[in-house]
Amino acid sequence: MELSTKLEILADAAKYDASCASSGAPKRDSRGRDGLGASTGAGICHSFTPDGRCVSLLKILLTNFCQYDCQYCVNRRSSNVPRARFRPREVVDLTLDFYRRNYIDGLFLSSGIIRSANYTMEQLVEVARTLRETHRFRGYIHLKTIPDADPELITLAGLYADRLSVNIELPTDGGLSRLAPEKSAPTIKRAMGVIRLAREEALEERRNKVPAGQSTQMIVGADEADDRTILQTAQTLYGAYQLKRVYYSAFSPIPDSPSGLPAQPPPLLREHRLYQADFLMRGYGFQADELFQEAGELPLDIDPKLAWALAHRELFPVDLNRAPLRLIARVPGIGMRNAQRLVELRRLRVIRYQDLIRLRCSMDKVKPFIAVQDYRPGLGEASSARLRRALAPQAAQQLSLL
Template identity: 70%
Template sequence: MELTDKLEILADAAKYDASCASSGAPKRHSVGKDGFGATTGMGICHSYTPDGRCVSLLKILLTNYCLYDCQYCVNRRTSNVPRARFTVAEVVKLTKDFYLRNYIDGLFLSSGIIQSADYTMEQLVQIARELREVHQFRGYIHLKTIPDADPALIAAAGRYADRLSVNIELPTQDSVQKLAPEKSVHTIKLAMGSIRRKLDEKAEEPKSPRFAPAGQSTQMIVGADASDDQQILKTAETLYGSYKLKRVYYSAFSPIPQSPKSVPLAPPPMMREHRLYQADFLLRSYGFQVDELLPKTGNLALDIDPKLAWALDNREHFPMDLNRAEPHMIARIPGIGLRNAQRIVDLRRLRQVRYADLTRLKCSMKKISPFIITADYFPVNDAGPSEQLRRAMAVPAQQLNLWPELQAA
């Protein structure tokens, strides 16, 4: 098979893995040195960096042959899809050629399981080693870790990769046993634990050999099983706390032709994936707990974002006086993000915050108005009942299954 044909198959097969975005890679460049490739201080992302630059990774599988028969996976053993396999030399060549043509900033490499977990992991490590040591590649490398592989191989991967990821895929042991019987949540968590220990050792001994400076991440598939959003977010909350993951990524299940009957025949609304990302951000950055966002079992609302849903369910906190409220509570007001919350706190050290100040900060005035008090503003009649506010701010029903634009905090 021609290299271009392999690339077409294995790049397409990799598109279902959402966990390739990253940040936190160390700053490297090749100015005045042998070697090539670079990263910025903010790391590399497959779409846009925080300063708005569009960057990209070569995102491929080493092979889509696989010994496993995970029911949700397009590359499962029983799937009727075209198969291909790169050699180590071919992946190294593609990475070099694509970078030197200014197509990419780094490499995201995953693989189906071939021969054994150790053999597959050895191939991934060999690619990263050759790029770093033979060709002096200084760009970003993200390696997908094979959970069943020898811990020594995972440790070796961390010496060459900027980020490692171990995909848990499903939030419960029962779902894994049903849909991916060759996998084990216990084994996956052992791999995550070994990576965390290595990261902790590096933090305690900064002069020790490098190890995955951008940390580790994972992915969960949304809608392949009966797990609701509370179960998914509870699992994410546990993973963040126990393994210090940088990110949990959520990927809406995408049925393929001839999907087995054990998985749904229709995908979940794309808005559900988006709401999970919003809720995840509230867990990581705003100090929310899952039980606050979803006090009962069930799914996040699709028509409103999770922070607004929380505010409508907790009206006793509102309207909130911006000149008196604690900073972490200001950040919980719908329409005010972390940056503007800090700007409001800084401003009120100089003078009282007024309504016009929020306009100048480009806050979402329609969203925040019912929830705030300023020196010159108080919402009339407590802004109306929660159901009325919800109807006024909800996403139109016809848009709920479309990929949404990112909304303001």
Template identity: 60%
Template sequence: MDEKLTTKLRILSDAAKYDASCASSGAPKRAAGLDGIGSTSNGICHAYTPDGRCVSLLKILLTNYCLFDCAYCINRRSSNVERARFTVEEVVSLTLNFYKRNYIEGLFLSSGIIRNPDHTMEQLVLAAKTLRREHGFAGYIHLKTIPEANPWLIEQAGLFADRLSINIELPSADSLARFAPEKKAASITGAMSQMKERIDEAKEDRRKFSPAGQSTQVIVGADATTDAALLNTSAVLYKDYALRRVYHSAFSPIPSPSAVLPMKAPPLQRENRLYQADWLLRFYGFTADEVASASRDGMLALDIDPKAAWALQNRERFPLDVNTADREMLLRVPGLGVRSVNKIVAARRHTRLRLADIGRLARSVKRLLPFLITADYRPTRISDRANLRPNLADAPVQGSLF
């Protein structure tokens, strides 16, 4: 790789790291001794395909030049950052070369707005189309779509991408008007609605159109929006637009920040609690209002996960008999995840479950003891909220919900 292209890759992979909507995470180098190529510093991230596989993606921007001046974005037009721009041919070449070397299994491609939204969208689509049509690329492609672009271009993107995403960035129209005046909430939701319609139509006709659906990202802590409001926004997005995922990204102060932004980032634990709450909405049958009912002034507790907080708020509903309780209520027991509950429901058809049985079916019996009754166990007394909270606080992320 020549020096000029290496410099572009460094700039445009770093510029893409603020977008969490492809589920990026740290990854070790695949090949030691190769200076940067294939490492996370040069844009390798992780994402999940529709069948649940974890894949490595080349995560880059087509360019970090941008006509927009969104206050929270490091690539805004008034930002003093090093700029670069790939050609479509360079994006295609990088993707194919990384793929052939087994560094990646796909591409995540976004961009700043150059010339106008239509031109930018055309370039993104052309990159994906060239990979698919001219090179027979069968890897995973995630395209960031631009809501202000012509609807026909967004439809073209869905023909070549596995997933599409449009970032709403901020949860309210008022915040968007203040921090990103060139963006319009109606344009974003309109594009989401269009994508949902095309995805639904493709499923009915058994055609491929963005088979992994669509996702979005919301920035946490750049404005005064509460966690309760964020969760209500997520619930609406899931219900109205069938989004696969709403990613929450904690605001991080950027170089040369806008004066309207907060000077400090929110605690990362807040982002973690919102992700846990998001799982409750998607997989555990909770509503946004139920999760928020255990919050204080609309903010989720930081010392305890939202499922445990709800259980303490509704202590009168526990303990539950594992041999008779509805599946829906078992899913609300702190420490019981979907898989454990399914195993319990299947096993109790054949025998009355004892505490030792639960120990084999769940991850942590200790967390369950105050909330469950088994054939040979019943809590000796109903523990109150004050006594239970210290035992449930600061639990591991996975153990707290799953």
């Protein structure tokens, strides 16, 4: 098979793994194929380094042959899709060639399972080892680890990769057992534990291992798990395994879909709300259960932070000249950076309404929830239902601009 044909097949097959890319991608559908090199489809994806830089990665599979028959996976054993396989040497050459042409800053490499988990993991490690040791490659490398592989191989991968990821796949053990019976949730979590332990030992010895940490991915909408369950699982993973990111991927229709899968994908807006809620947990100190009242789903018409504020009107309005940083950051329309700026500003003088405008806060959202020296919300803004009706169209408009 021609190398270009392999690249077309294996770049397209890799596009469903969101664990190295940002959210907000266009709708994905396995029944069609984007052009090679489309930054929103296959070939090139974008990730972020620990210092916040956006990097372009060659995103491919080593092979889309696979021994497993996970119902939600387009590359499952029983799937009728074109198959291809790279040799490690070919992946190395492609990466170096793309890098020298300034197309990419690094490599994201995953794979189906061939022969055995250990054999597949050895092939992935060989690519990273050759790039680092033979070619002195200093670009970014993200490797997808094989959970069933020997822990020593997973630890070895950490010597060469900037980031490792182990996909949890589904938010509940029951969902995984039903849709991917050949996979084991305890085995996946064991691999996450191996990576965490290796990083902690490296830090104690002042060595650099997996500097960008580990990530994982959960498929949304392939099983019955609601948003509360998904975020509770993410919260547990962040705490137990020190993950850097949990990525959420809306289930996408696949060819010859098995009967155990939904006929329609979930709305991508649900995926977007999960990312917003995840950010609140990582950056604002929210607990997963705080973001829900009675229902187990996040509202689609407004963002999770606004929904929380509307459900806790007893905490508002927040006096920006007196409130602690943690509470100011929970005001809709005020981000963490602006919350810190306001705390610094009030050490110098009293905060006024114009200061919020100068900081470019989202004033329509902010006004009902804050009090400053020269402003306090009127009584007419006391109804949460009224505020929700007023702010929901604006939230939809902002989302469409994104």
